[in-house]
Amino acid sequence: MNKQEIQIKIAKAVEIVKESKPLAGSITNSVTINFVANAQLAVGGTAAMVYLPDEGETLAKLGGAMYINVGTLLPIYEDTLPHTAKVLFENQKPWVLDPVAIGIGSLRTKVLEQFKPYKPSVIRGNASEIIALAGLWNLEGGTDTSTVHGVDSTVSVRTAKSAAVALASWTGGAVAVSGEMDLITDGSTVAVSYGGSEMMTAITGSGCSLGGVMAVYASVADPFIAALSGASVYNLAGMRAEQHTDGTGSFQIAFIDELYKASAQDISMNEFTLEEV
Amino acid sequence: MNKQEIQIKIAKAVEIVKESKPLAGSITNSVTINFVANAQLAVGGTAAMVYLPDEGETLAKLGGAMYINVGTLLPIYEDTLPHTAKVLFENQKPWVLDPVAIGIGSLRTKVLEQFKPYKPSVIRGNASEIIALAGLWNLEGGTDTSTVHGVDSTVSVRTAKSAAVALASWTGGAVAVSGEMDLITDGSTVAVSYGGSEMMTAITGSGCSLGGVMAVYASVADPFIAALSGASVYNLAGMRAEQHTDGTGSFQIAFIDELYKASAQDISMNEFTLEEV
């Protein structure tokens, strides 16, 4: 695909979402769960969140795609998360994995290991998380030393390129590395999306809610287009929101407004570049 | 009661809440728990949220009313929810039930069945949820086929009228069907409240927080007045908030502002009509 073909696909994905309001259920952390839901609604999707195994299964079958974020694990997640991922895989439903804070705690490690055969359609994380996940799954570009510090990445986006490519090659889907720019790859093509705002790092949940929005788009588009559409609307909304706010509280509100107002045309035209792996 | 008598009762309920700050505890979903608390505080109430069985019992006895929302069930809810509902019923404390996403998962069905003998004072849901609950409780107007899609209703408010009347006749309380307008009935009278905003469907939690606000009013007024007072302040605040916002982020903030600023007089005068069952 050349750039123009990609832009047309992004615009189409955004439009279909606005018209059809697809359901993308989530199992996600309690810190940013409200932001995830409101971001999904703002771009036109439908949100629903659950904790229990059979409810995860129901949402997996009912929705067009699903978002799984391992941010704040509860004991029941030991059952819910692998079971839901398995159902998603077996039903060929696209799903987005957010390996938040990989390296903290034994259940997180266990669950993330269990996800490997269920091949998430999109993996979204910061550079440290993507490198650590590739390491956990014994893929190229990974590392067995977690460099994750809380939820912030300590390394640059570019550093995670080979890990991202290896993960995408394994899953057959896409990987999105979030940071000062966003690197999205399907294992053969790499897109780099530009824009955003420094303030996105000073609010909680810009990464989580981006994962939720990618799941909305994944219900109507292939993983690479879904991930790039999500990164594009986030970078666009971040730039716009920053222009009329001077604090992080009002930035977050303006950011949701801009997600809501962004047109398919504007999102598809947000700056990105293409490169070979 | 004629319309004017109802308006006087609404105004009185709103004023008593603003003066006495009654406690309405909640067991509610994690997606919108913050919005529920802030909406309850905005109209003048006091909020407290719990998860554990004995804490549910304590809040049930301590507060003037309680709000129970089955949105994001946790394993402990198998104990907490029926026990708390039983305590509320035995202590003749008013409580509001929000049967969110009825039909998803086995625990949700089990718990909602267990609630039947504990007769919630107010049941609030969208049309699909009200029809499904009437069906689950084998009442007139219900259906055994869940038509619930995520948390959105797929049928119109009017369609749920007979289910709402049947539920209210069973509980002896009130039922509120939320949607393009709000239908509230105590089983003999039906009130239809108008106003609101399209944007209320594009944010998460406008339904949940309305249930929480109805619980606040239920601590000082009968179920029908409590439900209609809640619907009235929501429809008023929605209309007003929409006038000075162009995105869903700022709409939600303006909406809480308008809940906080709405006077007893204005709330009681928000448009509604009365009809016989």
Add this chain to the structure above:
Amino acid sequence: MNKQEIQIKIAKAVEIVKESKPLAGSITNSVTINFVANAQLAVGGTAAMVYLPDEGETLAKLGGAMYINVGTLLPIYEDTLPHTAKVLFENQKPWVLDPVAIGIGSLRTKVLEQFKPYKPSVIRGNASEIIALAGLWNLEGGTDTSTVHGVDSTVSVRTAKSAAVALASWTGGAVAVSGEMDLITDGSTVAVSYGGSEMMTAITGSGCSLGGVMAVYASVADPFIAALSGASVYNLAGMRAEQHTDGTGSFQIAFIDELYKASAQDISMNEFTLEEV
């Protein structure tokens, strides 16, 4: 220390936080968890929230300080909370305890009793909570009768002075009593911080998020300075936010903006008085 020395230390603590972005992990209630994280980020810290025992241990060791709030207890907290507090104490990591709604439920009482030997560096609560905790720990100024009503204090800040001093003498740290003004003591000196806004009582989480911010400061300053720095930025931001808002929704947003914008100089100069115990 005289007043000027304290002001210099406050300014230094605020500056170090803005430069070093210290991690202060939290185990906190689901109602206000998002507000806690965003407030911590707004003042320059890094946030991470967990529920599980080994994750609590990891965060305790990884972060500069930690925040523990017993607001919405889950069953797993029976293991997580005492274990995490023990690890914090043994590793000499500062931690902030928020004994929210002390008196409600058996697990809350049990956990709060277990915390006594692990001496929290800062205890933050309203007057009722501080008096009740001193009572639970059999210290001077406490009471065995819980007067807690939901999460609101029913007694004035001054009433809790002797309980606060007794708690601080026991822990060797600081105690902060929040209310119409904030009383902070290390057991020998008492500081009273002024400012804030009536609207802070009409939103949920101003107390919780203050505790989280105190934990951020506790990672770079002694408990007394950390608590006073937190109270100072909250009182300053409350006053400023109130000036350009007329509802509680926009107040909360403006409040986070003001946390983000407040300079070290302005925070250190916010009004406070000193008195002997």
